[in-house]
Amino acid sequence: MRYLLRRLLHAVFLLLGVSLLTFLFSALAPGNYFDEMRLNPQISPETVAALRAQYQLDRPLPVRYAHWLNALAHGQMGFSFAYNSPVAPLLWARARNTLLLTVTATLLAWLLALPLGVWSAARLGRAPDRVISWTTATLLVIPDLVLALGLLIIAVRTGWFPTGGLTSVGFDDMSPLHKLRDLAWHMTLPVTALVLAALPTLVRHVRASVAEVLEAPFLRAALGHGLPHSKLLYGYALRAAANPLISLFGFSVGTLLSGSLLVEVIMSWPGLGPFLLEAILARDLYVVIGGVLLSMIFLVAGNLFADVLLYWADPRIRTAASAK
Amino acid sequence: MQPLLRVENLVKHYAAGRSAGSRDKHVALDGVSLSIAPQSTLALIGESGSGKSTLALCIACLEHPTSGSIWFEGIDVAALHENQQRKFRPRIQLVFQDPARSLNPRWTALEIASEPLVVRQDTSKQERENKALELLDCVAIPRRLASQRADELSGGQKQRLAIARALALEPKLIILDEALSALDCSVQAQISNLLLELQSSFGLTYLFITHDFAMAAHLADQIAVMDRGRIVESGPAENILRSPSHEVTRALLAATLPITETPGVGLEL
Amino acid sequence: MKQRRKLMIWLVILGALHGIIAAAGFFAPYDPVEQDRERPYLPPMHIHIVDAQGHFHLRPFFYPLRLREGSFDQYEEDTNTTVPLRFFERGAAYRLLGFVPSRLHFFGVAGARVYLLGSDAYGRDELSRILYGGQISLLAGLLGAGVTLFLGALIGMAAGYYGGWQDELLMRIAELFLALPWLYLLFALRAFLPLAVSPLEAFLLVVVVIGMVGWARPARLVRGVVLSVKERDFVRAARGFGASDFYLLRRHILPETASVLLTQAAILVPQFVLAEMTLSFLGLGVPEPMSSWGNLLATLQQYNVLVSYWWMYLPALAIVPFFLGYLSLASALQERAGAYKIEEKGNWNPS
Numbered sequence: 001m002r003y004l005l006r007r008l009l010h011a012v013f014l015l016l017g018v019s020l021l022t023f024l025f026s027a028l029a030p031g032n033y034f035d036e037m038r039l040n041p042q043i044s045p046e047t048v049a050a051l052r053a054q055y056q057l058d059r060p061l062p063v064r065y066a067h068w069l070n071a072l073a074h075g076q077m078g079f080s081f082a083y084n085s086p087v088a089p090l091l092w093a094r095a096r097n098t099l100l101l102t103v104t105a106t107l108l109a110w111l112l113a114l115p116l117g118v119w120s121a122a123r124l125g126r127a128p129d130r131v132i133s134w135t136t137a138t139l140l141v142i143p144d145l146v147l148a149l150g151l152l153i154i155a156v157r158t159g160w161f162p163t164g165g166l167t168s169v170g171f172d173d174m175s176p177l178h179k180l181r182d183l184a185w186h187m188t189l190p191v192t193a194l195v196l197a198a199l200p201t202l203v204r205h206v207r208a209s210v211a212e213v214l215e216a217p218f219l220r221a222a223l224g225h226g227l228p229h230s231k232l233l234y235g236y237a238l239r240a241a242a243n244p245l246i247s248l249f250g251f252s253v254g255t256l257l258s259g260s261l262l263v264e265v266i267m268s269w270p271g272l273g274p275f276l277l278e279a280i281l282a283r284d285l286y287v288v289i290g291g292v293l294l295s296m297i298f299l300v301a302g303n304l305f306a307d308v309l310l311y312w313a314d315p316r317i318r319t320a321a322s323a324k
Numbered sequence: 325m326q327p328l329l330r331v332e333n334l335v336k337h338y339a340a341g342r343s344a345g346s347r348d349k350h351v352a353l354d355g356v357s358l359s360i361a362p363q364s365t366l367a368l369i370g371e372s373g374s375g376k377s378t379l380a381l382c383i384a385c386l387e388h389p390t391s392g393s394i395w396f397e398g399i400d401v402a403a404l405h406e407n408q409q410r411k412f413r414p415r416i417q418l419v420f421q422d423p424a425r426s427l428n429p430r431w432t433a434l435e436i437a438s439e440p441l442v443v444r445q446d447t448s449k450q451e452r453e454n455k456a457l458e459l460l461d462c463v464a465i466p467r468r469l470a471s472q473r474a475d476e477l478s479g480g481q482k483q484r485l486a487i488a489r490a491l492a493l494e495p496k497l498i499i500l501d502e503a504l505s506a507l508d509c510s511v512q513a514q515i516s517n518l519l520l521e522l523q524s525s526f527g528l529t530y531l532f533i534t535h536d537f538a539m540a541a542h543l544a545d546q547i548a549v550m551d552r553g554r555i556v557e558s559g560p561a562e563n564i565l566r567s568p569s570h571e572v573t574r575a576l577l578a579a580t581l582p583i584t585e586t587p588g589v590g591l592e593l
Numbered sequence: 594m595k596q597r598r599k600l601m602i603w604l605v606i607l608g609a610l611h612g613i614i615a616a617a618g619f620f621a622p623y624d625p626v627e628q629d630r631e632r633p634y635l636p637p638m639h640i641h642i643v644d645a646q647g648h649f650h651l652r653p654f655f656y657p658l659r660l661r662e663g664s665f666d667q668y669e670e671d672t673n674t675t676v677p678l679r680f681f682e683r684g685a686a687y688r689l690l691g692f693v694p695s696r697l698h699f700f701g702v703a704g705a706r707v708y709l710l711g712s713d714a715y716g717r718d719e720l721s722r723i724l725y726g727g728q729i730s731l732l733a734g735l736l737g738a739g740v741t742l743f744l745g746a747l748i749g750m751a752a753g754y755y756g757g758w759q760d761e762l763l764m765r766i767a768e769l770f771l772a773l774p775w776l777y778l779l780f781a782l783r784a785f786l787p788l789a790v791s792p793l794e795a796f797l798l799v800v801v802v803i804g805m806v807g808w809a810r811p812a813r814l815v816r817g818v819v820l821s822v823k824e825r826d827f828v829r830a831a832r833g834f835g836a837s838d839f840y841l842l843r844r845h846i847l848p849e850t851a852s853v854l855l856t857q858a859a860i861l862v863p864q865f866v867l868a869e870m871t872l873s874f875l876g877l878g879v880p881e882p883m884s885s886w887g888n889l890l891a892t893l894q895q896y897n898v899l900v901s902y903w904w905m906y907l908p909a910l911a912i913v914p915f916f917l918g919y920l921s922l923a924s925a926l927q928e929r930a931g932a933y934k935i936e937e938k939g940n941w942n943p944s
């Protein structure tokens with residue numbers, strides 16, 4: 001239990017550090033955003049004054065940081081100049097779209113990687129393993145930028161999939177089933193791109209971990225006891241190989257918000273990625289800070305999640321931790 | 325005569341806990357005192373874990389003792405600052421047990437022998453090379469091996485090289501920390517004879533650390549026995565060997581020498 | 594020894610690939626900024642050896658493209674004139690490696706312009722733009738990796754050698770940087786710096802930003818090496834004859850880190866090239882008229898280009914052989930170092 005508390009403390013520390021870094025970057029950025037904002041006719045002077053008071057811009061750096069943290073704790077992430085509205089609701093809406101994509105892709109990728117990796121490890125060196133290894137090697141060599149663009153071109157030339165957007169025109173008038181189908185149709189391309197990008201590393205890791213475990217004597221003993229192969233592989237080998245995979249899963253969870261940026265931009269998926277990019281090009285400071293911070297929170301949370309999972313799954317960690 | 329080296333009540337603690345600021349400590353040296361006369365050899369005998377290597381490192385000014393003093397040529401080197409210590413270090417040289425680890429395997433014999441001179445920075449390249457070749461001659465390493473990489477030399481040659489390197493800066497005291505233990509028996513004999521020759525040619529003083537009484541018997545004028553961070557017995561070599569008084573000494577003697585021992589009387593040499 | 598041979602093979606392949614890009618002036622038939630407004634978006638031209646009448650030509654040739662009757666963007670081959678392909682032709686002036694003036698090109702044609710990979714909106718030859726663009730992208734990747742490795746080595750050595758609170762602090766900061774999603778960090782860094790800068794400034798900015806993002810992993814690895822080497826007896830011995838810290842780091846410890854640094858280099862360079870491509874593709878990197886693989890791909894964001902002009906995708910494929918070469922090199926280096934650490938195998942996946 002104390003181990004978990006320590007990891008939690010560690011995560012909090014990490015988050016504070018990350019927030020400090022982000023804040024410092026923004027504070028040291030050249031150009032005075034508030035002057036720009038004042039010149040912007042769309043934003044009322046009252047809003048400017050309120051923001052000024054909230055963020056205490058005239059005070060020294062540590063005071064500003066404290067106020068910024070305080071605002072953050074109340075769920076306020078600043079004000080978007082481009083959209084003329086608070087940042088937080090904008091971010092949440094976009095984040096939801098991103099998560100729709102990434103959660104689907106991550107689940108799919110893991111569901112595919114586990115059996116593929118285990119199968120590969122079980123037939124190490126033989127034909128199925130060689131084919132899988134070769135495929136993953138090829139996929140690894142193709143960066144996601146190239147992959148996503150390539151898929152997009154295929155979509156465009158064949159017309160099988162839409163080239164962008166979350167939904168088709170007239171979505172709101174569709175029946176629930178049709179809505180689902182429409183959504184799935186729009187999601188196919190980006191999800192494929194994400195899965196293909198993530199799959200090779202996952203398969204390799206699963207294969208490596210399981211292969212290592214399959215060499216262990218305890219497994220040969222179990223084989224000698226006459227356990228059926230599938231139970232052996234999934235029940236025993238995979239459980240034993242789980243540790244590095246759990247960490248990897250935590251990492252997957254951590255990148256749920258940030259991993260799909262490029263794919264979203266290329267496939268015009270209205271998620272956090274394109275929103276962030278737009279904000280950067282428009283110099284919409286608080287959106288950028290908010291977006292970066294949000295994704296970093298996810299990353300830290302993902303790692304913490306992995307720690308918790310590991311603690312729960314592996315009795316060795318529990319005993320080692322309590323022995324300290 | 326003034327001893328060359330006098331160690332007084334040397335204590336060394338190591339922090340043993342895993343987390344920073346832990347209270348646990350491991351006591352490596354628990355009040356060690358000894359002295360060595362110039363141009364003589366003191367053999368320090370003890371089992372592994374008795375603190376011998378820690379003592380060697382402290383005397384060579386490569387570790388800071390927790391308390392105590394080390395008087396070398398009349399100066400307490402343990403109390404000196406890092407910069408001043410650095411000037412003293414060349415006078416006390418250390419030869420390690422495993423030459424495969426104490427010599428950088430990628431360097432050539434010539435580079436290794438001349439490294440101390442490079443560090444001292446006051447000689448030209450030609451002078452260094454000449455001196456290095458002379459050193460190789462002293463330890464009977466054929467000159468044709470000078471450009472061989474260290475990992476291509478035999479164990480005995482490597483250890484000779486380590487000794488040559490130790491001689492480069494003309495030290496007064498050489499500490500040999502189990503320097504012969506990793507070598508074959510015949511090679512051990514050769515090198516211990518070499519050590520004796522060098523001692524008389526250069527007027528060296530040796531602190532010879534070992535766990536092997538037979539070797540000590542061959543080389544030492546004085547013997548000190550160490551156990552768990554303390555010196556339990558010391559004195560002239562023949563006395564210790566003939567009539568050991570402490571039980572640790574007796575145990576060590578029994579372990580290393582052949583059984584031509586008469587109980588209660590000690591050893592016939 | 595088989596490992597050494599594998600290593601050599603990949604080094605040669607990579608060397609050749611880099612050589613082609615470095616000698617872009619020689620291999621490219623035209624100047625990359627040379628426009629031809631009469632021929633925008635020309636599709637790649639085909640090389641023929643048998644002409645329309647069925648005659649066999651010893652020397653390969655092209656048919657020039659002309660606009661199809663009644664169309665303003667469809668091209669067809671003009672089979673009346675053959676334009677033979679010549680090797681080692683004299684063409685536009687360029688400077689090899691930036692300072693050797695020459696007019697010699699690997700291939701060229703007389704009398705017409707040959708677009709082996711098509712042309713872009715301004716009639717500029719895509720092949721030439723890809724070759725020259727490679728110079729920018731590869732250079733950004735190599736320099737960025739250089740900055741990262743330099744920073745990482747420095748910090749790793751300081752942390753490992755001096756230990757104590759410096760070590761703790763530096764490693765905590767490294768952990769922080771490792772925890773950040775690199776693409777977002779890249780964006781954030783780039784965002785907070787001025788957007789509209791000259792191409793050279795943009796390039797340097799990209800290099801610095803890329804370089805500053807990735808130092809944490811090499812630093813940790815170098816620190817590991819330093820921790821193990823600093824306790825080695827030959828380092829102790831050197832201290833024993835009065836060597837200074839700087840001497841020890843320079844003469845004994847740094848050479849031991851070489852293998853780790855080389856492997857990291859092989860892993861980082863392609864990722865940093867990709868980083869530059871990503872930044873430029875999104876408009877945050879190298880701007881026009883400088884060409885990089887990234888900003889060459891940026892036109893694909895226009896729908897009509899995506900639909901009709903597929904050859905504008907080709908710059909994306911240019912990086913694939915480099916990825917293959919570098920990843921295989923990294924693999925060979927890791928095998929040679931003996932330890933197959935899953936940790937390092939492509940773990941810096943930019944997603």
